[in-house]
Amino acid sequence: DIQMTQSPSSLSVSVGDRVTITCRASQSISRYLNWYQQKPGKAPKLLIYATSTLQSGVPSRFSGSGSGTAFTLAISSLQPEDFATYYCQQSYITPYTFGQGTKLEIK
Amino acid sequence: QVQLQESGPGLVKPSETLSLTCTVSGDSISNFYWSWIRQPPGKGLEWIGYIYYNGNTDYNPSLKTRVTISVDTSKNQFSLKLSSVTAADTAVYYCARYDASGYYLFDYWGQGTLVTVSS
Numbered sequence: 314d315i316q317m318t319q320s321p322s323s324l325s326v327s328v329g330d331r332v333t334i335t336c337r338a339s340q341s342i343s344r345y346l347n348w349y350q351q352k353p354g355k356a357p358k359l360l361i362y363a364t365s366t367l368q369s370g371v372p373s374r375f376s377g378s379g380s381g382t383a384f385t386l387a388i389s390s391l392q393p394e395d396f397a398t399y400y401c402q403q404s405y406i407t408p409y410t411f412g413q414g415t416k417l418e419i420k
Numbered sequence: 421q422v423q424l425q426e427s428g429p430g431l432v433k434p435s436e437t438l439s440l441t442c443t444v445s446g447d448s449i450s451n452f453y454w455s456w457i458r459q460p461p462g463k464g465l466e467w468i469g470y471i472y473y474n475g476n477t478d479y480n481p482s483l484k485t486r487v488t489i490s491v492d493t494s495k496n497q498f499s500l501k502l503s504s505v506t507a508a509d510t511a512v513y514y515c516a517r518y519d520a521s522g523y524y525l526f527d528y529w530g531q532g533t534l535v536t537v538s539s
């Protein structure tokens with residue numbers, strides 16, 4: 314299985330901050346990397362697919378980059394509704410695997 | 421708007437079989453792949469498997485010996501059966517649409533249903 318490792322596991326941030334979350338794959342996954350946002354008690358929501366393509370309706374303050382084994386999710390100016398847990402997921406090969414999550418907390 | 425809704429027992433006894441159904445509305449189940457994903461309380465996400473409308477499936481090897489995913493196109497539903505459950509199978513179970521038409525992604529999710537394994 315491809316292991317997905319996110320860092321950091323949690324982050325204390327303030328509204329307006331720029332946030333960067335890193336996801337590393339245990340082997341190359343080309344650009345088959347998706348990002349999801351999950352709020353407490355809710356299902357994950359697709360934010361970005363294929364490394365850098367924003368899902369319809371997702372604000373442009375979210376962006377993704379990377380290829381191969383190293384990927385980044387960036388939020389340019391954190392808004393109150395962005396406090397959530399973020400997961401990366403590889404869709405290169407089954408079994409599809411997720412990172413362990415990065416929780417954004419209010420500083 | 422595509423909507424998915426999980427249904428099934430919220431409590432299952434150890435060694436028994438967990439059975440869940442996902443009802444899809446707003447889209448034909450024949451147009452996409454459909455998947456199950458679970459999340460133990462306070463933990464991360466685990467992909468269980470997917471099914472295509474023609475019955476083709478792919479399962480996570482870690483669960484393959486215990487999992488069956490089936491589809492009922494007449495009801496626009498797909499189902500999950502997980503046998504010989506233990507407390508480790510306690511989780512929120514999500515059904516999701518799996519778009520394999522270009523880049524592979526889970527774009528629509530059900531709200532999730534908590535299944536607790538306990539006697």
